[in-house]
Amino acid sequence: MREQEILDAALQVFSKRGYRAAVVDEIAELAGISKPMVYLYLGSKEGLFIACVRRESARMVAAFREAADAGGAPEGRLWAGLAAFFRHVAEHRDSWVVLHRQAPEQGEAIAHELTAARRSVMAEVTGLISTGIADAGGQVRLGADDADFVAHALVGAADSLTDWMERHPEESPEATTARLMNVMWVGMRNVLAGEIWVPPAD
């Protein structure tokens, strides 16, 4: 479909240059059409960007949730979801960059859309963590804040690790996930079991 082709092109250009520096003519050319077609289908540059964000956000959440749902038990769900998340971020860098590397103030509508998109990704991760913790924690219970904290840490780590992955192409997304789970999940389990780290005295 024509609209999807335009969004494919837009994704590339927006992720490479950012919203403001992206030029509609370049997007049109990449989609193999002329500029007025872009305006016919998407209305404006802003509309184009927002459509792009919506689609990539939906794709991301879908990939993520689908994998988690196939994961079985809570710990398996967390693993499967996180692995899917990594795979998605690694294989669709453009999506991730468009959603997460835009300057904060490009206008009301855009800011709103980006906030919503980021929140929906974060909500998925938080959900997975929450059930994972409930499963692994035994009698200890962590609050919603803690799940949210870990979700932020994980998502941020995943973002930054895409750079690391670029320099380690031999490492699969699954292997990267396993590395991260080794550190964070083992840490969480032990913290839940009562092994508390305290800052050394000055």
Place this chain on the structure above:
Amino acid sequence: MREQEILDAALQVFSKRGYRAAVVDEIAELAGISKPMVYLYLGSKEGLFIACVRRESARMVAAFREAADAGGAPEGRLWAGLAAFFRHVAEHRDSWVVLHRQAPEQGEAIAHELTAARRSVMAEVTGLISTGIADAGGQVRLGADDADFVAHALVGAADSLTDWMERHPEESPEATTARLMNVMWVGMRNVLAGEIWVPPAD
């Protein structure tokens, strides 16, 4: 000094709007002068941005290293450095945003400068982790890749956690650091001690 005032203004505007959407007139007005003054002092918009990146990068590394050097033993260094890093990112959000939330392709010189700045921050963290691991790991030794992996994860987590901190103003940067150390450092110690997490079988 006049040049520093211009850079202060530029930092605000660049971090709010991104390089491309930032308008030199706005920077000038914020600095209380007119546009030609900006060009007199910094030469061009690109030069202004690069000077801005250089200064913030240097400040960041300085805050970071200074705190670490006052930290004593390796684990204390890691704690002190990381806490300083968090404090800096939380209190100087603008610096962090200018260095880390720019679209990738804004021109050769800018890309080069940003890469260098990011690398120097990452190198500090990696160094701290390496000596921390060597200290805590006993007979087990992790490779340079592993320290780099953990450094990426930590820096990414810190970035993302600045959002979390905004929604939890009651939590100090030190407390946030302690939370993160609880998960990641406890995890690392246990992993180093041989507690390996494996993905559940499908």
Place this chain on the structure above:
DNA sequence: TAGTAAACTTACTGAAGAGTAAGATGAGAA
């Protein structure tokens, strides 16, 4: 083969904004 609607393009308009030329202001010297 003429008619016509859909899909598309060329070539423009208008605004925004980087960069600058030319001159204004003001402080200090003679």
Place this chain on the structure above:
DNA sequence: TTCTCATCTTACTCTTCAGTAAGTTTACTA
């Protein structure tokens, strides 16, 4: 008071680019 140097501004130029008006091609119908 008049000269001169440094500091600073007003008022432009010129380019880039979002958005559009007017027309052209294509494909299908009758």
